[in-house]
């Protein structure tokens with residue numbers, strides 16, 4: 105998508121008329137995520153398409169400034185879907201899943217954390233690694249888009265579980281980050297040289313779990329280097345979101361030969377099982393600085409479009425958020 | 432492979448010198464199976480390559496004619512790997528997994544059944560449908576190569592479990608067979624018309640389980656028509672065995688979007704868990720004519736090569752066996 109052509113900035117007055125159950129928010133931070141790209145297509149995937157002429161939707165942290173809903177009194181800090189805009193009118197139907205960030209106002213934790221390590225990407229990494237990956241100490245995991253919102257956490261969580269952790273990223277700076285800051289055991293830049301050769305060098309013992317964020321060429325290479333009974337956690341395939349030339353994977357026979365389990369998931373479906381455990385464990389790891397989390401913060405709603413397009417191309421260094429306003 | 436060019440018939444004297452533990456067999460019937468094709472490649476997959484200059488290996492039913500092994504006295508009827516030949520000398524190391532067909536001499540069950548419905552293909556269908564497919568009554572299963580050794584059983588077993596059963600095959604006669612003889616709910620010839628359109632017509636409600644025997648183009652079409660939380664039982668991909676132009680599957684993103692579990696297995700690994708239950712259940716269904724089983728019998732070892740090549744191309748109607756000798 106091209107800013108100005110496929111989406112643009114628009115000013116309008118904010119004069120919400122709240123029905124019973126509605127709230128109005130002042131938006132503080134937005135989360136920009138890869139899944140928004142398929143929502144810009146004409147064809148529905150697992151989630152509805154964005155509607156032409158209406159504000160885009162994003163996960164966000166916001167302050168309630170008007171309320172006809174006793175669950176969300178004025179002044180409450182909440183996390184959930186809002187518009188890509190300064191203020192949003194949310195009907196009662198649209199705030200069923202919003203969570204209240206108790207104590208966020210007083211806490212030293214930056215509000216954007218609730219969009220990353222303590223929010224959807226954190227939950228994605230944590231729940232799917234356990235549920236789909238079934239990791240065992242001593243195994244090797246390979247993570248693509250390893251420096252991203254989800255990838256950086258999967259790597260650190262896998263290390264905690266005693267796995268050998270290998271990652272791929274799209275720049276040498278990100279390789280450095282994985283090795284030096286996150287203590288990955290090996291990492292490479294997938295834009296340099298042959299992917300399969302890099303993979304063989306980085307994981308000569310073979311790959312037991314592939315945490316799949318990217319799809320296409322990397323998936324094809326990984327299938328060659330997987331071990332018997334390997335698992336592929338099909339989290340996303342970002343290389344296939346923003347293209348009309350889908351990549352054809354030619355070696356799926358490896359799934360049979362190696363008895364691979366290649367399994368998709370959606371984080372929404374894992375909250376019920378892992379939500380509580382995630383809040384407790386990851387919350388305490390992060391508070392105790394046992395895990396790191398890097399964010400890439402764009403400032404001002406006017407920069408959201410460029411930040412989004414940049415993220416799709418790998419310009420983001422860590423979780424992409426947009427800071428809109430101070431609390 | 433071309434008979435006469437890549438494999439050929441050769442006469443030699445059979446004068447085995449048996450060491451302690453060895454046996455010699457007179458071979459009665461051979462099983463010809465798709466997995467033999469990858470064994471003819473130079474590169475090992477999950478199983479060793481055939482050795483140039485030595486007889487090919489096949490599952491077979493045979494009579495012990497000489498024995499230095501008290502477990503297999505002369506006259507015993509056994510099932511297990513033998514050569515594509517009239518007589519085979521089997522060392523002790525090579526008969527660890529051979530089973531004794533008690534009562535086979537007196538039984539009215541044709542010996543070839545132990546290579547089909549009561550043998551490896553039967554076990555494949557039975558164990559993997561349950562273990563990997565996790566079928567539930569009311570679901571829809573789609574089976575490719577549905578009239579084959581494995582496919583015809585998967586379909587009948589799925590019907591017993593209350594599923595809606597849809598199959599694809601490579602000829603109109605096979606379509607007839609599925610509908611009339613096996614009571615499939617729908618079936619089509621994948622060589623006629625567009626596969627995805629045929630699939631949509633045959634399973635408008637979507638596919639919950641894909642029993643994958645074929646790979647390539649059919650897999651790509653099925654991914655479009657799968658339901659959320661569908662399972663793909665990756666049994667084999669015969670369209671990819673005998674070609675240098677592997678088919679690139681372009682829509683694996685569906686695995687994420689639909690939370691599909693796409694999982695490979697090898698029947699050898701399922702005997703421990705399902706062997707006993709298989710012998711009991713499938714043995715009694717077959718004896719009571721509750722399931723049918725069609726075999727395609729070639730006569731004489733000299734016809735094995737053509738039968739094998741024909742089977743790879745779909746000339747077989749049912750399980751391909753070669754009858755070598757009467758008991």
Ligand SMILES: NC(=O)c1ccc[n+]([C@@H]2O[C@H](COP(=O)([O-])OP(=O)(O)OC[C@H]3O[C@@H](n4cnc5c(N)ncnc54)[C@H](OP(=O)(O)O)[C@@H]3O)[C@@H](O)[C@H]2O)c1
Pocket residue numbers: 137138139224225228249250251252253254255272273274275278317318338339340341342343344369370371372415416417418419420422423424687
């Ligand atoms: N299943 C779920 O419920 C769920 C939930 C959350 C996220 N996801 C998926 O998880 C994946 C990662 O999401 P995220 O939020 O953590 O994003 P992210 O990694 O923070 O950002 C996207 C990254 O993808 C990489 N990338 C972009 N185009 C690429 C290409 N053609 N080839 C290889 N890498 C490419 C870029 O990193 P480089 O610089 O390294 O190229 C970019 O920084 C996405 O596929 C997303 O859809 C799924």
Ligand SMILES: NC(=O)c1ccc[n+]([C@@H]2O[C@H](COP(=O)([O-])OP(=O)(O)OC[C@H]3O[C@@H](n4cnc5c(N)ncnc54)[C@H](OP(=O)(O)O)[C@@H]3O)[C@@H](O)[C@H]2O)c1
Pocket residue numbers: 360464465466551552555576577578579580581582599600601602605644645665666667668669670671696697698699742743744745746747749750751
């Ligand atoms: N994982 C395991 O442990 C295990 C065990 C046994 C078998 N298998 C696999 O199961 C599959 C079926 O084996 P089977 O013994 O039951 O063989 P089969 O179906 O009796 O014979 C092979 C059939 O494949 C079909 N075929 C051939 N080339 C094709 C192509 N290009 N496109 C579509 N269909 C094609 C033909 O049927 P049409 O006339 O319908 O085209 C042919 O009759 C194979 O892939 C085999 O490797 C796996």
